[in-house]
Amino acid sequence: MTIQILMPALSPTMEEGTLAKWLVKEGDTVASGDIMAEIETDKATMEFEAVDEGVVGKILVAEGSENVAVNTPIAVLLEDGEDASAAEAAGSAPPAEDTTAEAPALAPAAQPIAVVEVPMEDIPEGTTFTSIPVREALRDAMAEEMRLDDKVFLMGEEVAEYQGAYKVSQGLLDEFGAKRVIDTPITEHGFTGIATGAAFAGLRPIVEFMTFNFAMQAIDHILNSAAKTRYMSGGQMGAQMVFRGANGAAARVGAQHSQDYATWYAQIPGLKVCMPYSAADAKGLLKSAIRDPNPVVFLENEILYGRSFDVPDLDDFTVPIGKAKIWRSGDDVTIVSFGIGMQYALEAADRLAEDGISAEVIDLRTLRPLDSQTVVNSVMKTNRCVTVEEGFPVCSIGSYISSILMQEAFDYLDAPVINCTGKDVPMPYAANLEKLALVTTDDVVEAVKSVTYR
Amino acid sequence: MATAKRAARPKKANSSAEELLHYYREMLTIRRFEEKAGQLYGMGLIGGFCHLYIGQEAVVVGLEASAEEGDQRVTSYRDHGHMLACGMDPKGVMAELTGREGGYSRGKGGSMHMFSAEKNFFGGHGIVGAQVPIGAGLAFANWYQGNDRVSFAYFGDGASNQGQVYETMNMASLWKLPCIFVIENNQYAMGTSLKRASSTPELYTRGAAFGIPGEAVDGMDVLAVKAAGEKAVAHCRSGAGPYILEMKTYRYRGHSMSDPAKYRTREEVQKMKDEKDPIDHVRDMLTQGKHATPEDLKAIDKEIKKLVSEAADFASESPEPALEELYTDIYA
Ligand SMILES: Cc1ncc(C[n+]2csc(CCOP(=O)(O)OP(=O)(O)O)c2C)c(N)n1
Numbered sequence: 001m002t003i004q005i006l007m008p009a010l011s012p013t014m015e016e017g018t019l020a021k022w023l024v025k026e027g028d029t030v031a032s033g034d035i036m037a038e039i040e041t042d043k044a045t046m047e048f049e050a051v052d053e054g055v056v057g058k059i060l061v062a063e064g065s066e067n068v069a070v071n072t073p074i075a076v077l078l079e080d081g082e083d084a085s086a087a088e089a090a091g092s093a094p095p096a097e098d099t100t101a102e103a104p105a106l107a108p109a110a111q112p113i114a115v116v117e118v119p120m121e122d123i124p125e126g127t128t129f130t131s132i133p134v135r136e137a138l139r140d141a142m143a144e145e146m147r148l149d150d151k152v153f154l155m156g157e158e159v160a161e162y163q164g165a166y167k168v169s170q171g172l173l174d175e176f177g178a179k180r181v182i183d184t185p186i187t188e189h190g191f192t193g194i195a196t197g198a199a200f201a202g203l204r205p206i207v208e209f210m211t212f213n214f215a216m217q218a219i220d221h222i223l224n225s226a227a228k229t230r231y232m233s234g235g236q237m238g239a240q241m242v243f244r245g246a247n248g249a250a251a252r253v254g255a256q257h258s259q260d261y262a263t264w265y266a267q268i269p270g271l272k273v274c275m276p277y278s279a280a281d282a283k284g285l286l287k288s289a290i291r292d293p294n295p296v297v298f299l300e301n302e303i304l305y306g307r308s309f310d311v312p313d314l315d316d317f318t319v320p321i322g323k324a325k326i327w328r329s330g331d332d333v334t335i336v337s338f339g340i341g342m343q344y345a346l347e348a349a350d351r352l353a354e355d356g357i358s359a360e361v362i363d364l365r366t367l368r369p370l371d372s373q374t375v376v377n378s379v380m381k382t383n384r385c386v387t388v389e390e391g392f393p394v395c396s397i398g399s400y401i402s403s404i405l406m407q408e409a410f411d412y413l414d415a416p417v418i419n420c421t422g423k424d425v426p427m428p429y430a431a432n433l434e435k436l437a438l439v440t441t442d443d444v445v446e447a448v449k450s451v452t453y454r
Numbered sequence: 455m456a457t458a459k460r461a462a463r464p465k466k467a468n469s470s471a472e473e474l475l476h477y478y479r480e481m482l483t484i485r486r487f488e489e490k491a492g493q494l495y496g497m498g499l500i501g502g503f504c505h506l507y508i509g510q511e512a513v514v515v516g517l518e519a520s521a522e523e524g525d526q527r528v529t530s531y532r533d534h535g536h537m538l539a540c541g542m543d544p545k546g547v548m549a550e551l552t553g554r555e556g557g558y559s560r561g562k563g564g565s566m567h568m569f570s571a572e573k574n575f576f577g578g579h580g581i582v583g584a585q586v587p588i589g590a591g592l593a594f595a596n597w598y599q600g601n602d603r604v605s606f607a608y609f610g611d612g613a614s615n616q617g618q619v620y621e622t623m624n625m626a627s628l629w630k631l632p633c634i635f636v637i638e639n640n641q642y643a644m645g646t647s648l649k650r651a652s653s654t655p656e657l658y659t660r661g662a663a664f665g666i667p668g669e670a671v672d673g674m675d676v677l678a679v680k681a682a683g684e685k686a687v688a689h690c691r692s693g694a695g696p697y698i699l700e701m702k703t704y705r706y707r708g709h710s711m712s713d714p715a716k717y718r719t720r721e722e723v724q725k726m727k728d729e730k731d732p733i734d735h736v737r738d739m740l741t742q743g744k745h746a747t748p749e750d751l752k753a754i755d756k757e758i759k760k761l762v763s764e765a766a767d768f769a770s771e772s773p774e775p776a777l778e779e780l781y782t783d784i785y786a
C-alpha cells in the first residue's frame with residue numbers, strides 16, 4: 001500500500017503553511033526520523049520528519065508552494081516492493097470535494113443597515129498606515145522605547161536567543177545585546193522579584209512571561225512588591241515596570257494553559273492593566289506602559305499575535321492608558337469588550353447590522369483605570385449594554401461594568417445588562433468542549449437580541 | 455495497602471534474556487507510540503501542545519523496573535512515556551491525546567494533563583516544577599500512613615531551577631519523606647541549554663544543602679537506570695529520606711511539536727541517535743548475547759506496531775465527549 005504524506009500541522013494554531021524546501025527527491029529511500037522537508041509556519045521554519053519508511057514515489061506539492069492547507073497530500077511514499085505506478089495512482093486521486101461554493105443566503109428578516117466605523121483618534125491628517133501583525137507591533141514598541149531610554153531592558157524565558165517563544169522579541173537581542181535582552185532560567189518568582197528590585201533602584205524592566213499562566217508563580221511580587229510599594233513607602237519609591245505576555249486561551253492547550261487573568265490584576269490598586277485588541281493599540285499602549293511610572297500589567301493574546309491591523313506610520317505613536325476606543329458607532333445597543341473579546345463583539349455588530357440592529361462597539365483597551373465614562377455616555381444613548389470577555393463569569397470585568405451602569409446610568413437602562421463570558425469551567429481539552437467553553441459571536445448576537453427584545 | 459510485587463517486572467539486577475526483552479519491548483512501545491502521536495498531530499487529530507519522549511525511554515522503563523505495586527509517580531507535561539511504562543493502556547492514553555471519550559480523562563485533560571488513580575499516576579502537569587512538591591506530598595502521605603511506599607517525582611533540567619523544588623527538598627529531607635527526585639536532564643529546557651540556565655551543571659548535587667544524597671546516572675542505559683533506581687528505592691524505603699537521581703538523557707525531537715529546535719545542530723542530535731540510543735543499546739545486547747535473533751526482534755517490532763496502530767485507531771474512532779461533560783467533574 002502506498003502512504004500519502006500529508007501537510008502536517010506544526011503548531012497549535014497552524015492551518016496552512018509554505019512548503020519551503022524538499023530535502024528528499026523522488027526515488028530516495030527514507031527511514032523513520034529522516035528529515036523530508038522544511039515547512040514554514042507563521043512562527044518558524046520547521047523540519048518535517050518521515051514517520052514511515054519507504055521510497056519517495058512522487059512529490060505532489062512543489063517546493064516554494066505557499067498557503068498549503070494542513071492535511072493536503074504533499075507526497076506519496078512507496079512501501080517495500082511497490083513501483084512508481086502505484087504512486088501515480090495514489091497521486092491522481094480525485095480532488096477533495098469543492099466546498100467553496102457559496103451557501104444560498106437566507107433572506108434577512110429586517111432591513112440591513114450600514115456599519116459605522118469610527119476612525120482612529122488623534123492621528124494627524126495625511127498619516128499613512130502599514131498593516132502589521134500584533135507581534136511585530138509589540139516588538140516595535142519595545143525597540144523604540146529601548147532606543148529612547150537605556151534603562152529599559154527585557155527579561156524572560158527564551159526572549160533572547162530563541163527570539164521569544166512566540167517570536168515577539170524577534171531581533172531585539174541583535175539590536176540591543178545580551179545585557180538588555182536577557183534569557184532567564186525558568187524561575188518566574190525569582191526573576192520577577194529581581195526585576196522589581198531593579199525597578200526600585202531606578203531601572204525600567206519589561207518582564208515577559210511566556211504566558212500569564214506562569215505569572216501565577218510570580219504573582220506575589222507583582223501584587224505585594226511591585227503594586228504596593230509606592231503606597232507603603234509613602235511615595236518614596238515605586239516600580240516603573242511592565243509585566244507582559246500572552247494571556248487567555250490559545251488553542252487546545254487545556255486547563256492549565258488557557259486562562260484569562262484580566263480580572264485578577266484589574267482588582268489591584270497600584271497596578272495599571274492594559275489588554276489591547278488591535279496592533280495599533282498594542283503598540284501605542286505598550287509604549288505608554290513602558291513610560292508610565294507605575295507597574296503595568298500588559299495582557300496580550302497568542303491568537304492575536306499573528307493577526308494584522310493597520311498601524312500608523314508615525315515616529316512616536318502612543319495610545320493613552322485609561323482611555324477606551326469606540327470602534328463602531330450605533331444607537332440600539334452598546335457592546336463593551338477588550339482583548340480578543342473584541343473579535344466577537346465586532347463580528348456580532350456586523351451580523352446585527354444585517355438584521356437592522358445598530359450596535360456601538362467599545363474596546364476598553366485598559367482595564368485599570370477603567371474608562372467608565374465612555375461606557376456610561378454610550379449607554380445613555382443606546383439604553384442597552386452587553387459585555388463580552390473570555391474570562392470566567394464570577395467577578396468578571398462585565399459584572400463590574402454592570403454595577404457601574406446600575407449606579408451611574410440606572411435610569412437610562414431599558415434592559416438588564418448581559419455579560420457574555422467564558423463558561424464557568426476549567427478549559428477542557430476536547431475540541432468540541434473547548435468550543436463550548438469559549439465565548440462566541442453567537443452568544444453576543446443572542447444577548448443583543450435579548451436586550452433589544454428582538 | 456497493597457504490597458504485592460508486580461508480577462510482570464523482572465527483579466534481578468543482572469540482566470537475563472527475559473529482562474532485556476522486557477526493556478526492549480517497553481522502550482520500543484514508547485518510541486512507536488510517540489512517533490504515531492507525532493503523526494496524528496500532523497494530521498490535526500491531536501491539538502495544542504504535544505511533547506514527545508523520544509530518546510528518553512530508558513529513564514522511565516528502568517525506574518519502573520525498580521518500582522513496586524503501590525509506589526506513586528508524578529511528572530511534567532512530557533508524560534506519555536511515564537504513563538505507558540507504569541502500565542496504562544496505550545489506547546486510553548492515545549484517546550486522551552485526541553480528546554476523546556475513551557481517553558484517561560475522558561478528553562478533558564489532553565496530552566499534558568492525564569491521570570490514573572489505578573496506576574498511581576498523579577499526572578501530567580503543565581506548570582514547570584509544580585509536580586515536585588506534589589511528588590513529595592505523595593511521599594508525605596506514605597510517611598503519614600506508615601506504609602513503605604515511595605514516590606517518584608520526575609522533572610526536567612529546566613524545572614530544576616524553580617524555587618519550589620528547593621522548598622520541597624528542604625522539607626522532604628527535614629521530614630525524611632520517601633521521595634525520589636528524578637531529574638530528567640535532557641540538556642535543554644525548550645531552547646535553553648543547561649549551561650545557559652544553571653550556575654552549576656551537576657544537578658545531582660542540588661540536594662547537598664539539604665543533606666540529600668544524589669547521583670548522576672547514564673539515562674540512556676536502561677540497566678544503569680534500573681540499578682540506580684533500586685538503590686534509591688532501598689534508601690527511601692528504609693526511612694532514610696529522599697534521594698536524587700540525575701538522569702543524563704536526551705530528547706531527539708523539538709521541545710513540542712511546534713519547536714524548530716534551531717538551538718542545536720543536526721549533527722549533535724544525530725550523534726546521540728547513533729551512539730547512545732537506548733533501544734539500539736538493548737537490541738545489541740540481545741543479539742550479541744544471543745538472547746534473540748533478528749527475526750525474534752522483528753516479530754516484537756511487528757507486534758508493537760500493531761499495538762500502537764490499534765491505539766491510534768481507537769483514538770481516532772472513539773467519539774468526542776458528550777457535551778454535558780463540560781460541566782461534570784468540577785466539584786465532587
Ligand atoms: C512555570 C512555567 N514556566 C514556563 C513554562 C513554559 N515551559 C513549558 S516546558 C518548558 C521547558 C522545561 O524544560 P525542562 O524542565 O528541562 O523539561 P523538558 O521539557 O526538557 O522535559 C517551559 C519553559 C511552564 N509550562 N511553566
Ligand SMILES: [Mg+2]
Binds near residue numbers: 639640
Ligand atoms: Mg530539559
